[in-house]
Amino acid sequence: MDELQKAALVRAVGQAIALRRAATGLSQEKVAEALGITREAVSRMETGVAVPTVVRLAELAEIFDCGIGELLTDASNRKIDQARRILELLEGLSAEKREMLMSVIKQLADGLVDR
Numbered sequence: 001m002d003e004l005q006k007a008a009l010v011r012a013v014g015q016a017i018a019l020r021r022a023a024t025g026l027s028q029e030k031v032a033e034a035l036g037i038t039r040e041a042v043s044r045m046e047t048g049v050a051v052p053t054v055v056r057l058a059e060l061a062e063i064f065d066c067g068i069g070e071l072l073t074d075a076s077n078r079k080i081d082q083a084r085r086i087l088e089l090l091e092g093l094s095a096e097k098r099e100m101l102m103s104v105i106k107q108l109a110d111g112l113v114d115r
Contacts, residue, residue, distance in 0.1 A: 005077070011048035012075035013057075018046040020064040020071065034063050 021031055028042040044050035052060065061068045073081045090098050
């Protein structure tokens with residue numbers, strides 16, 4: 001993994017943290033208080049300026065009532081993780097809606113292929 005990929009991953013993990021925080025209805029202040037850190041430290045994690053440790057990711061997962069893997073998988077640029085995320089998005093949809101979504105994904109992918 002080169003430096004650009006690492007930086008993109010750190011930003012994506014931060015974005016996943018911010019999305020989970022927002023989904024749980026918590027402010028940066030509330031998360032900071034639960035972690036015993038400053039609001040600015042939470043902001044730095046969310047913006048990708050600071051890299052959360054594995055222990056910090058575990059603490060965040062507990063606060064957000066999710067798995068550590070979810071914070072990482074949502075942020076991952078690995079094809080297998082992205083495929084799993086698509087699978088999660090398909091769950092709960094009718095066969096017709098899954099087919100429609102797959103058609104849209106295929107059209108997008110075909111349009112984005114470097115030729």
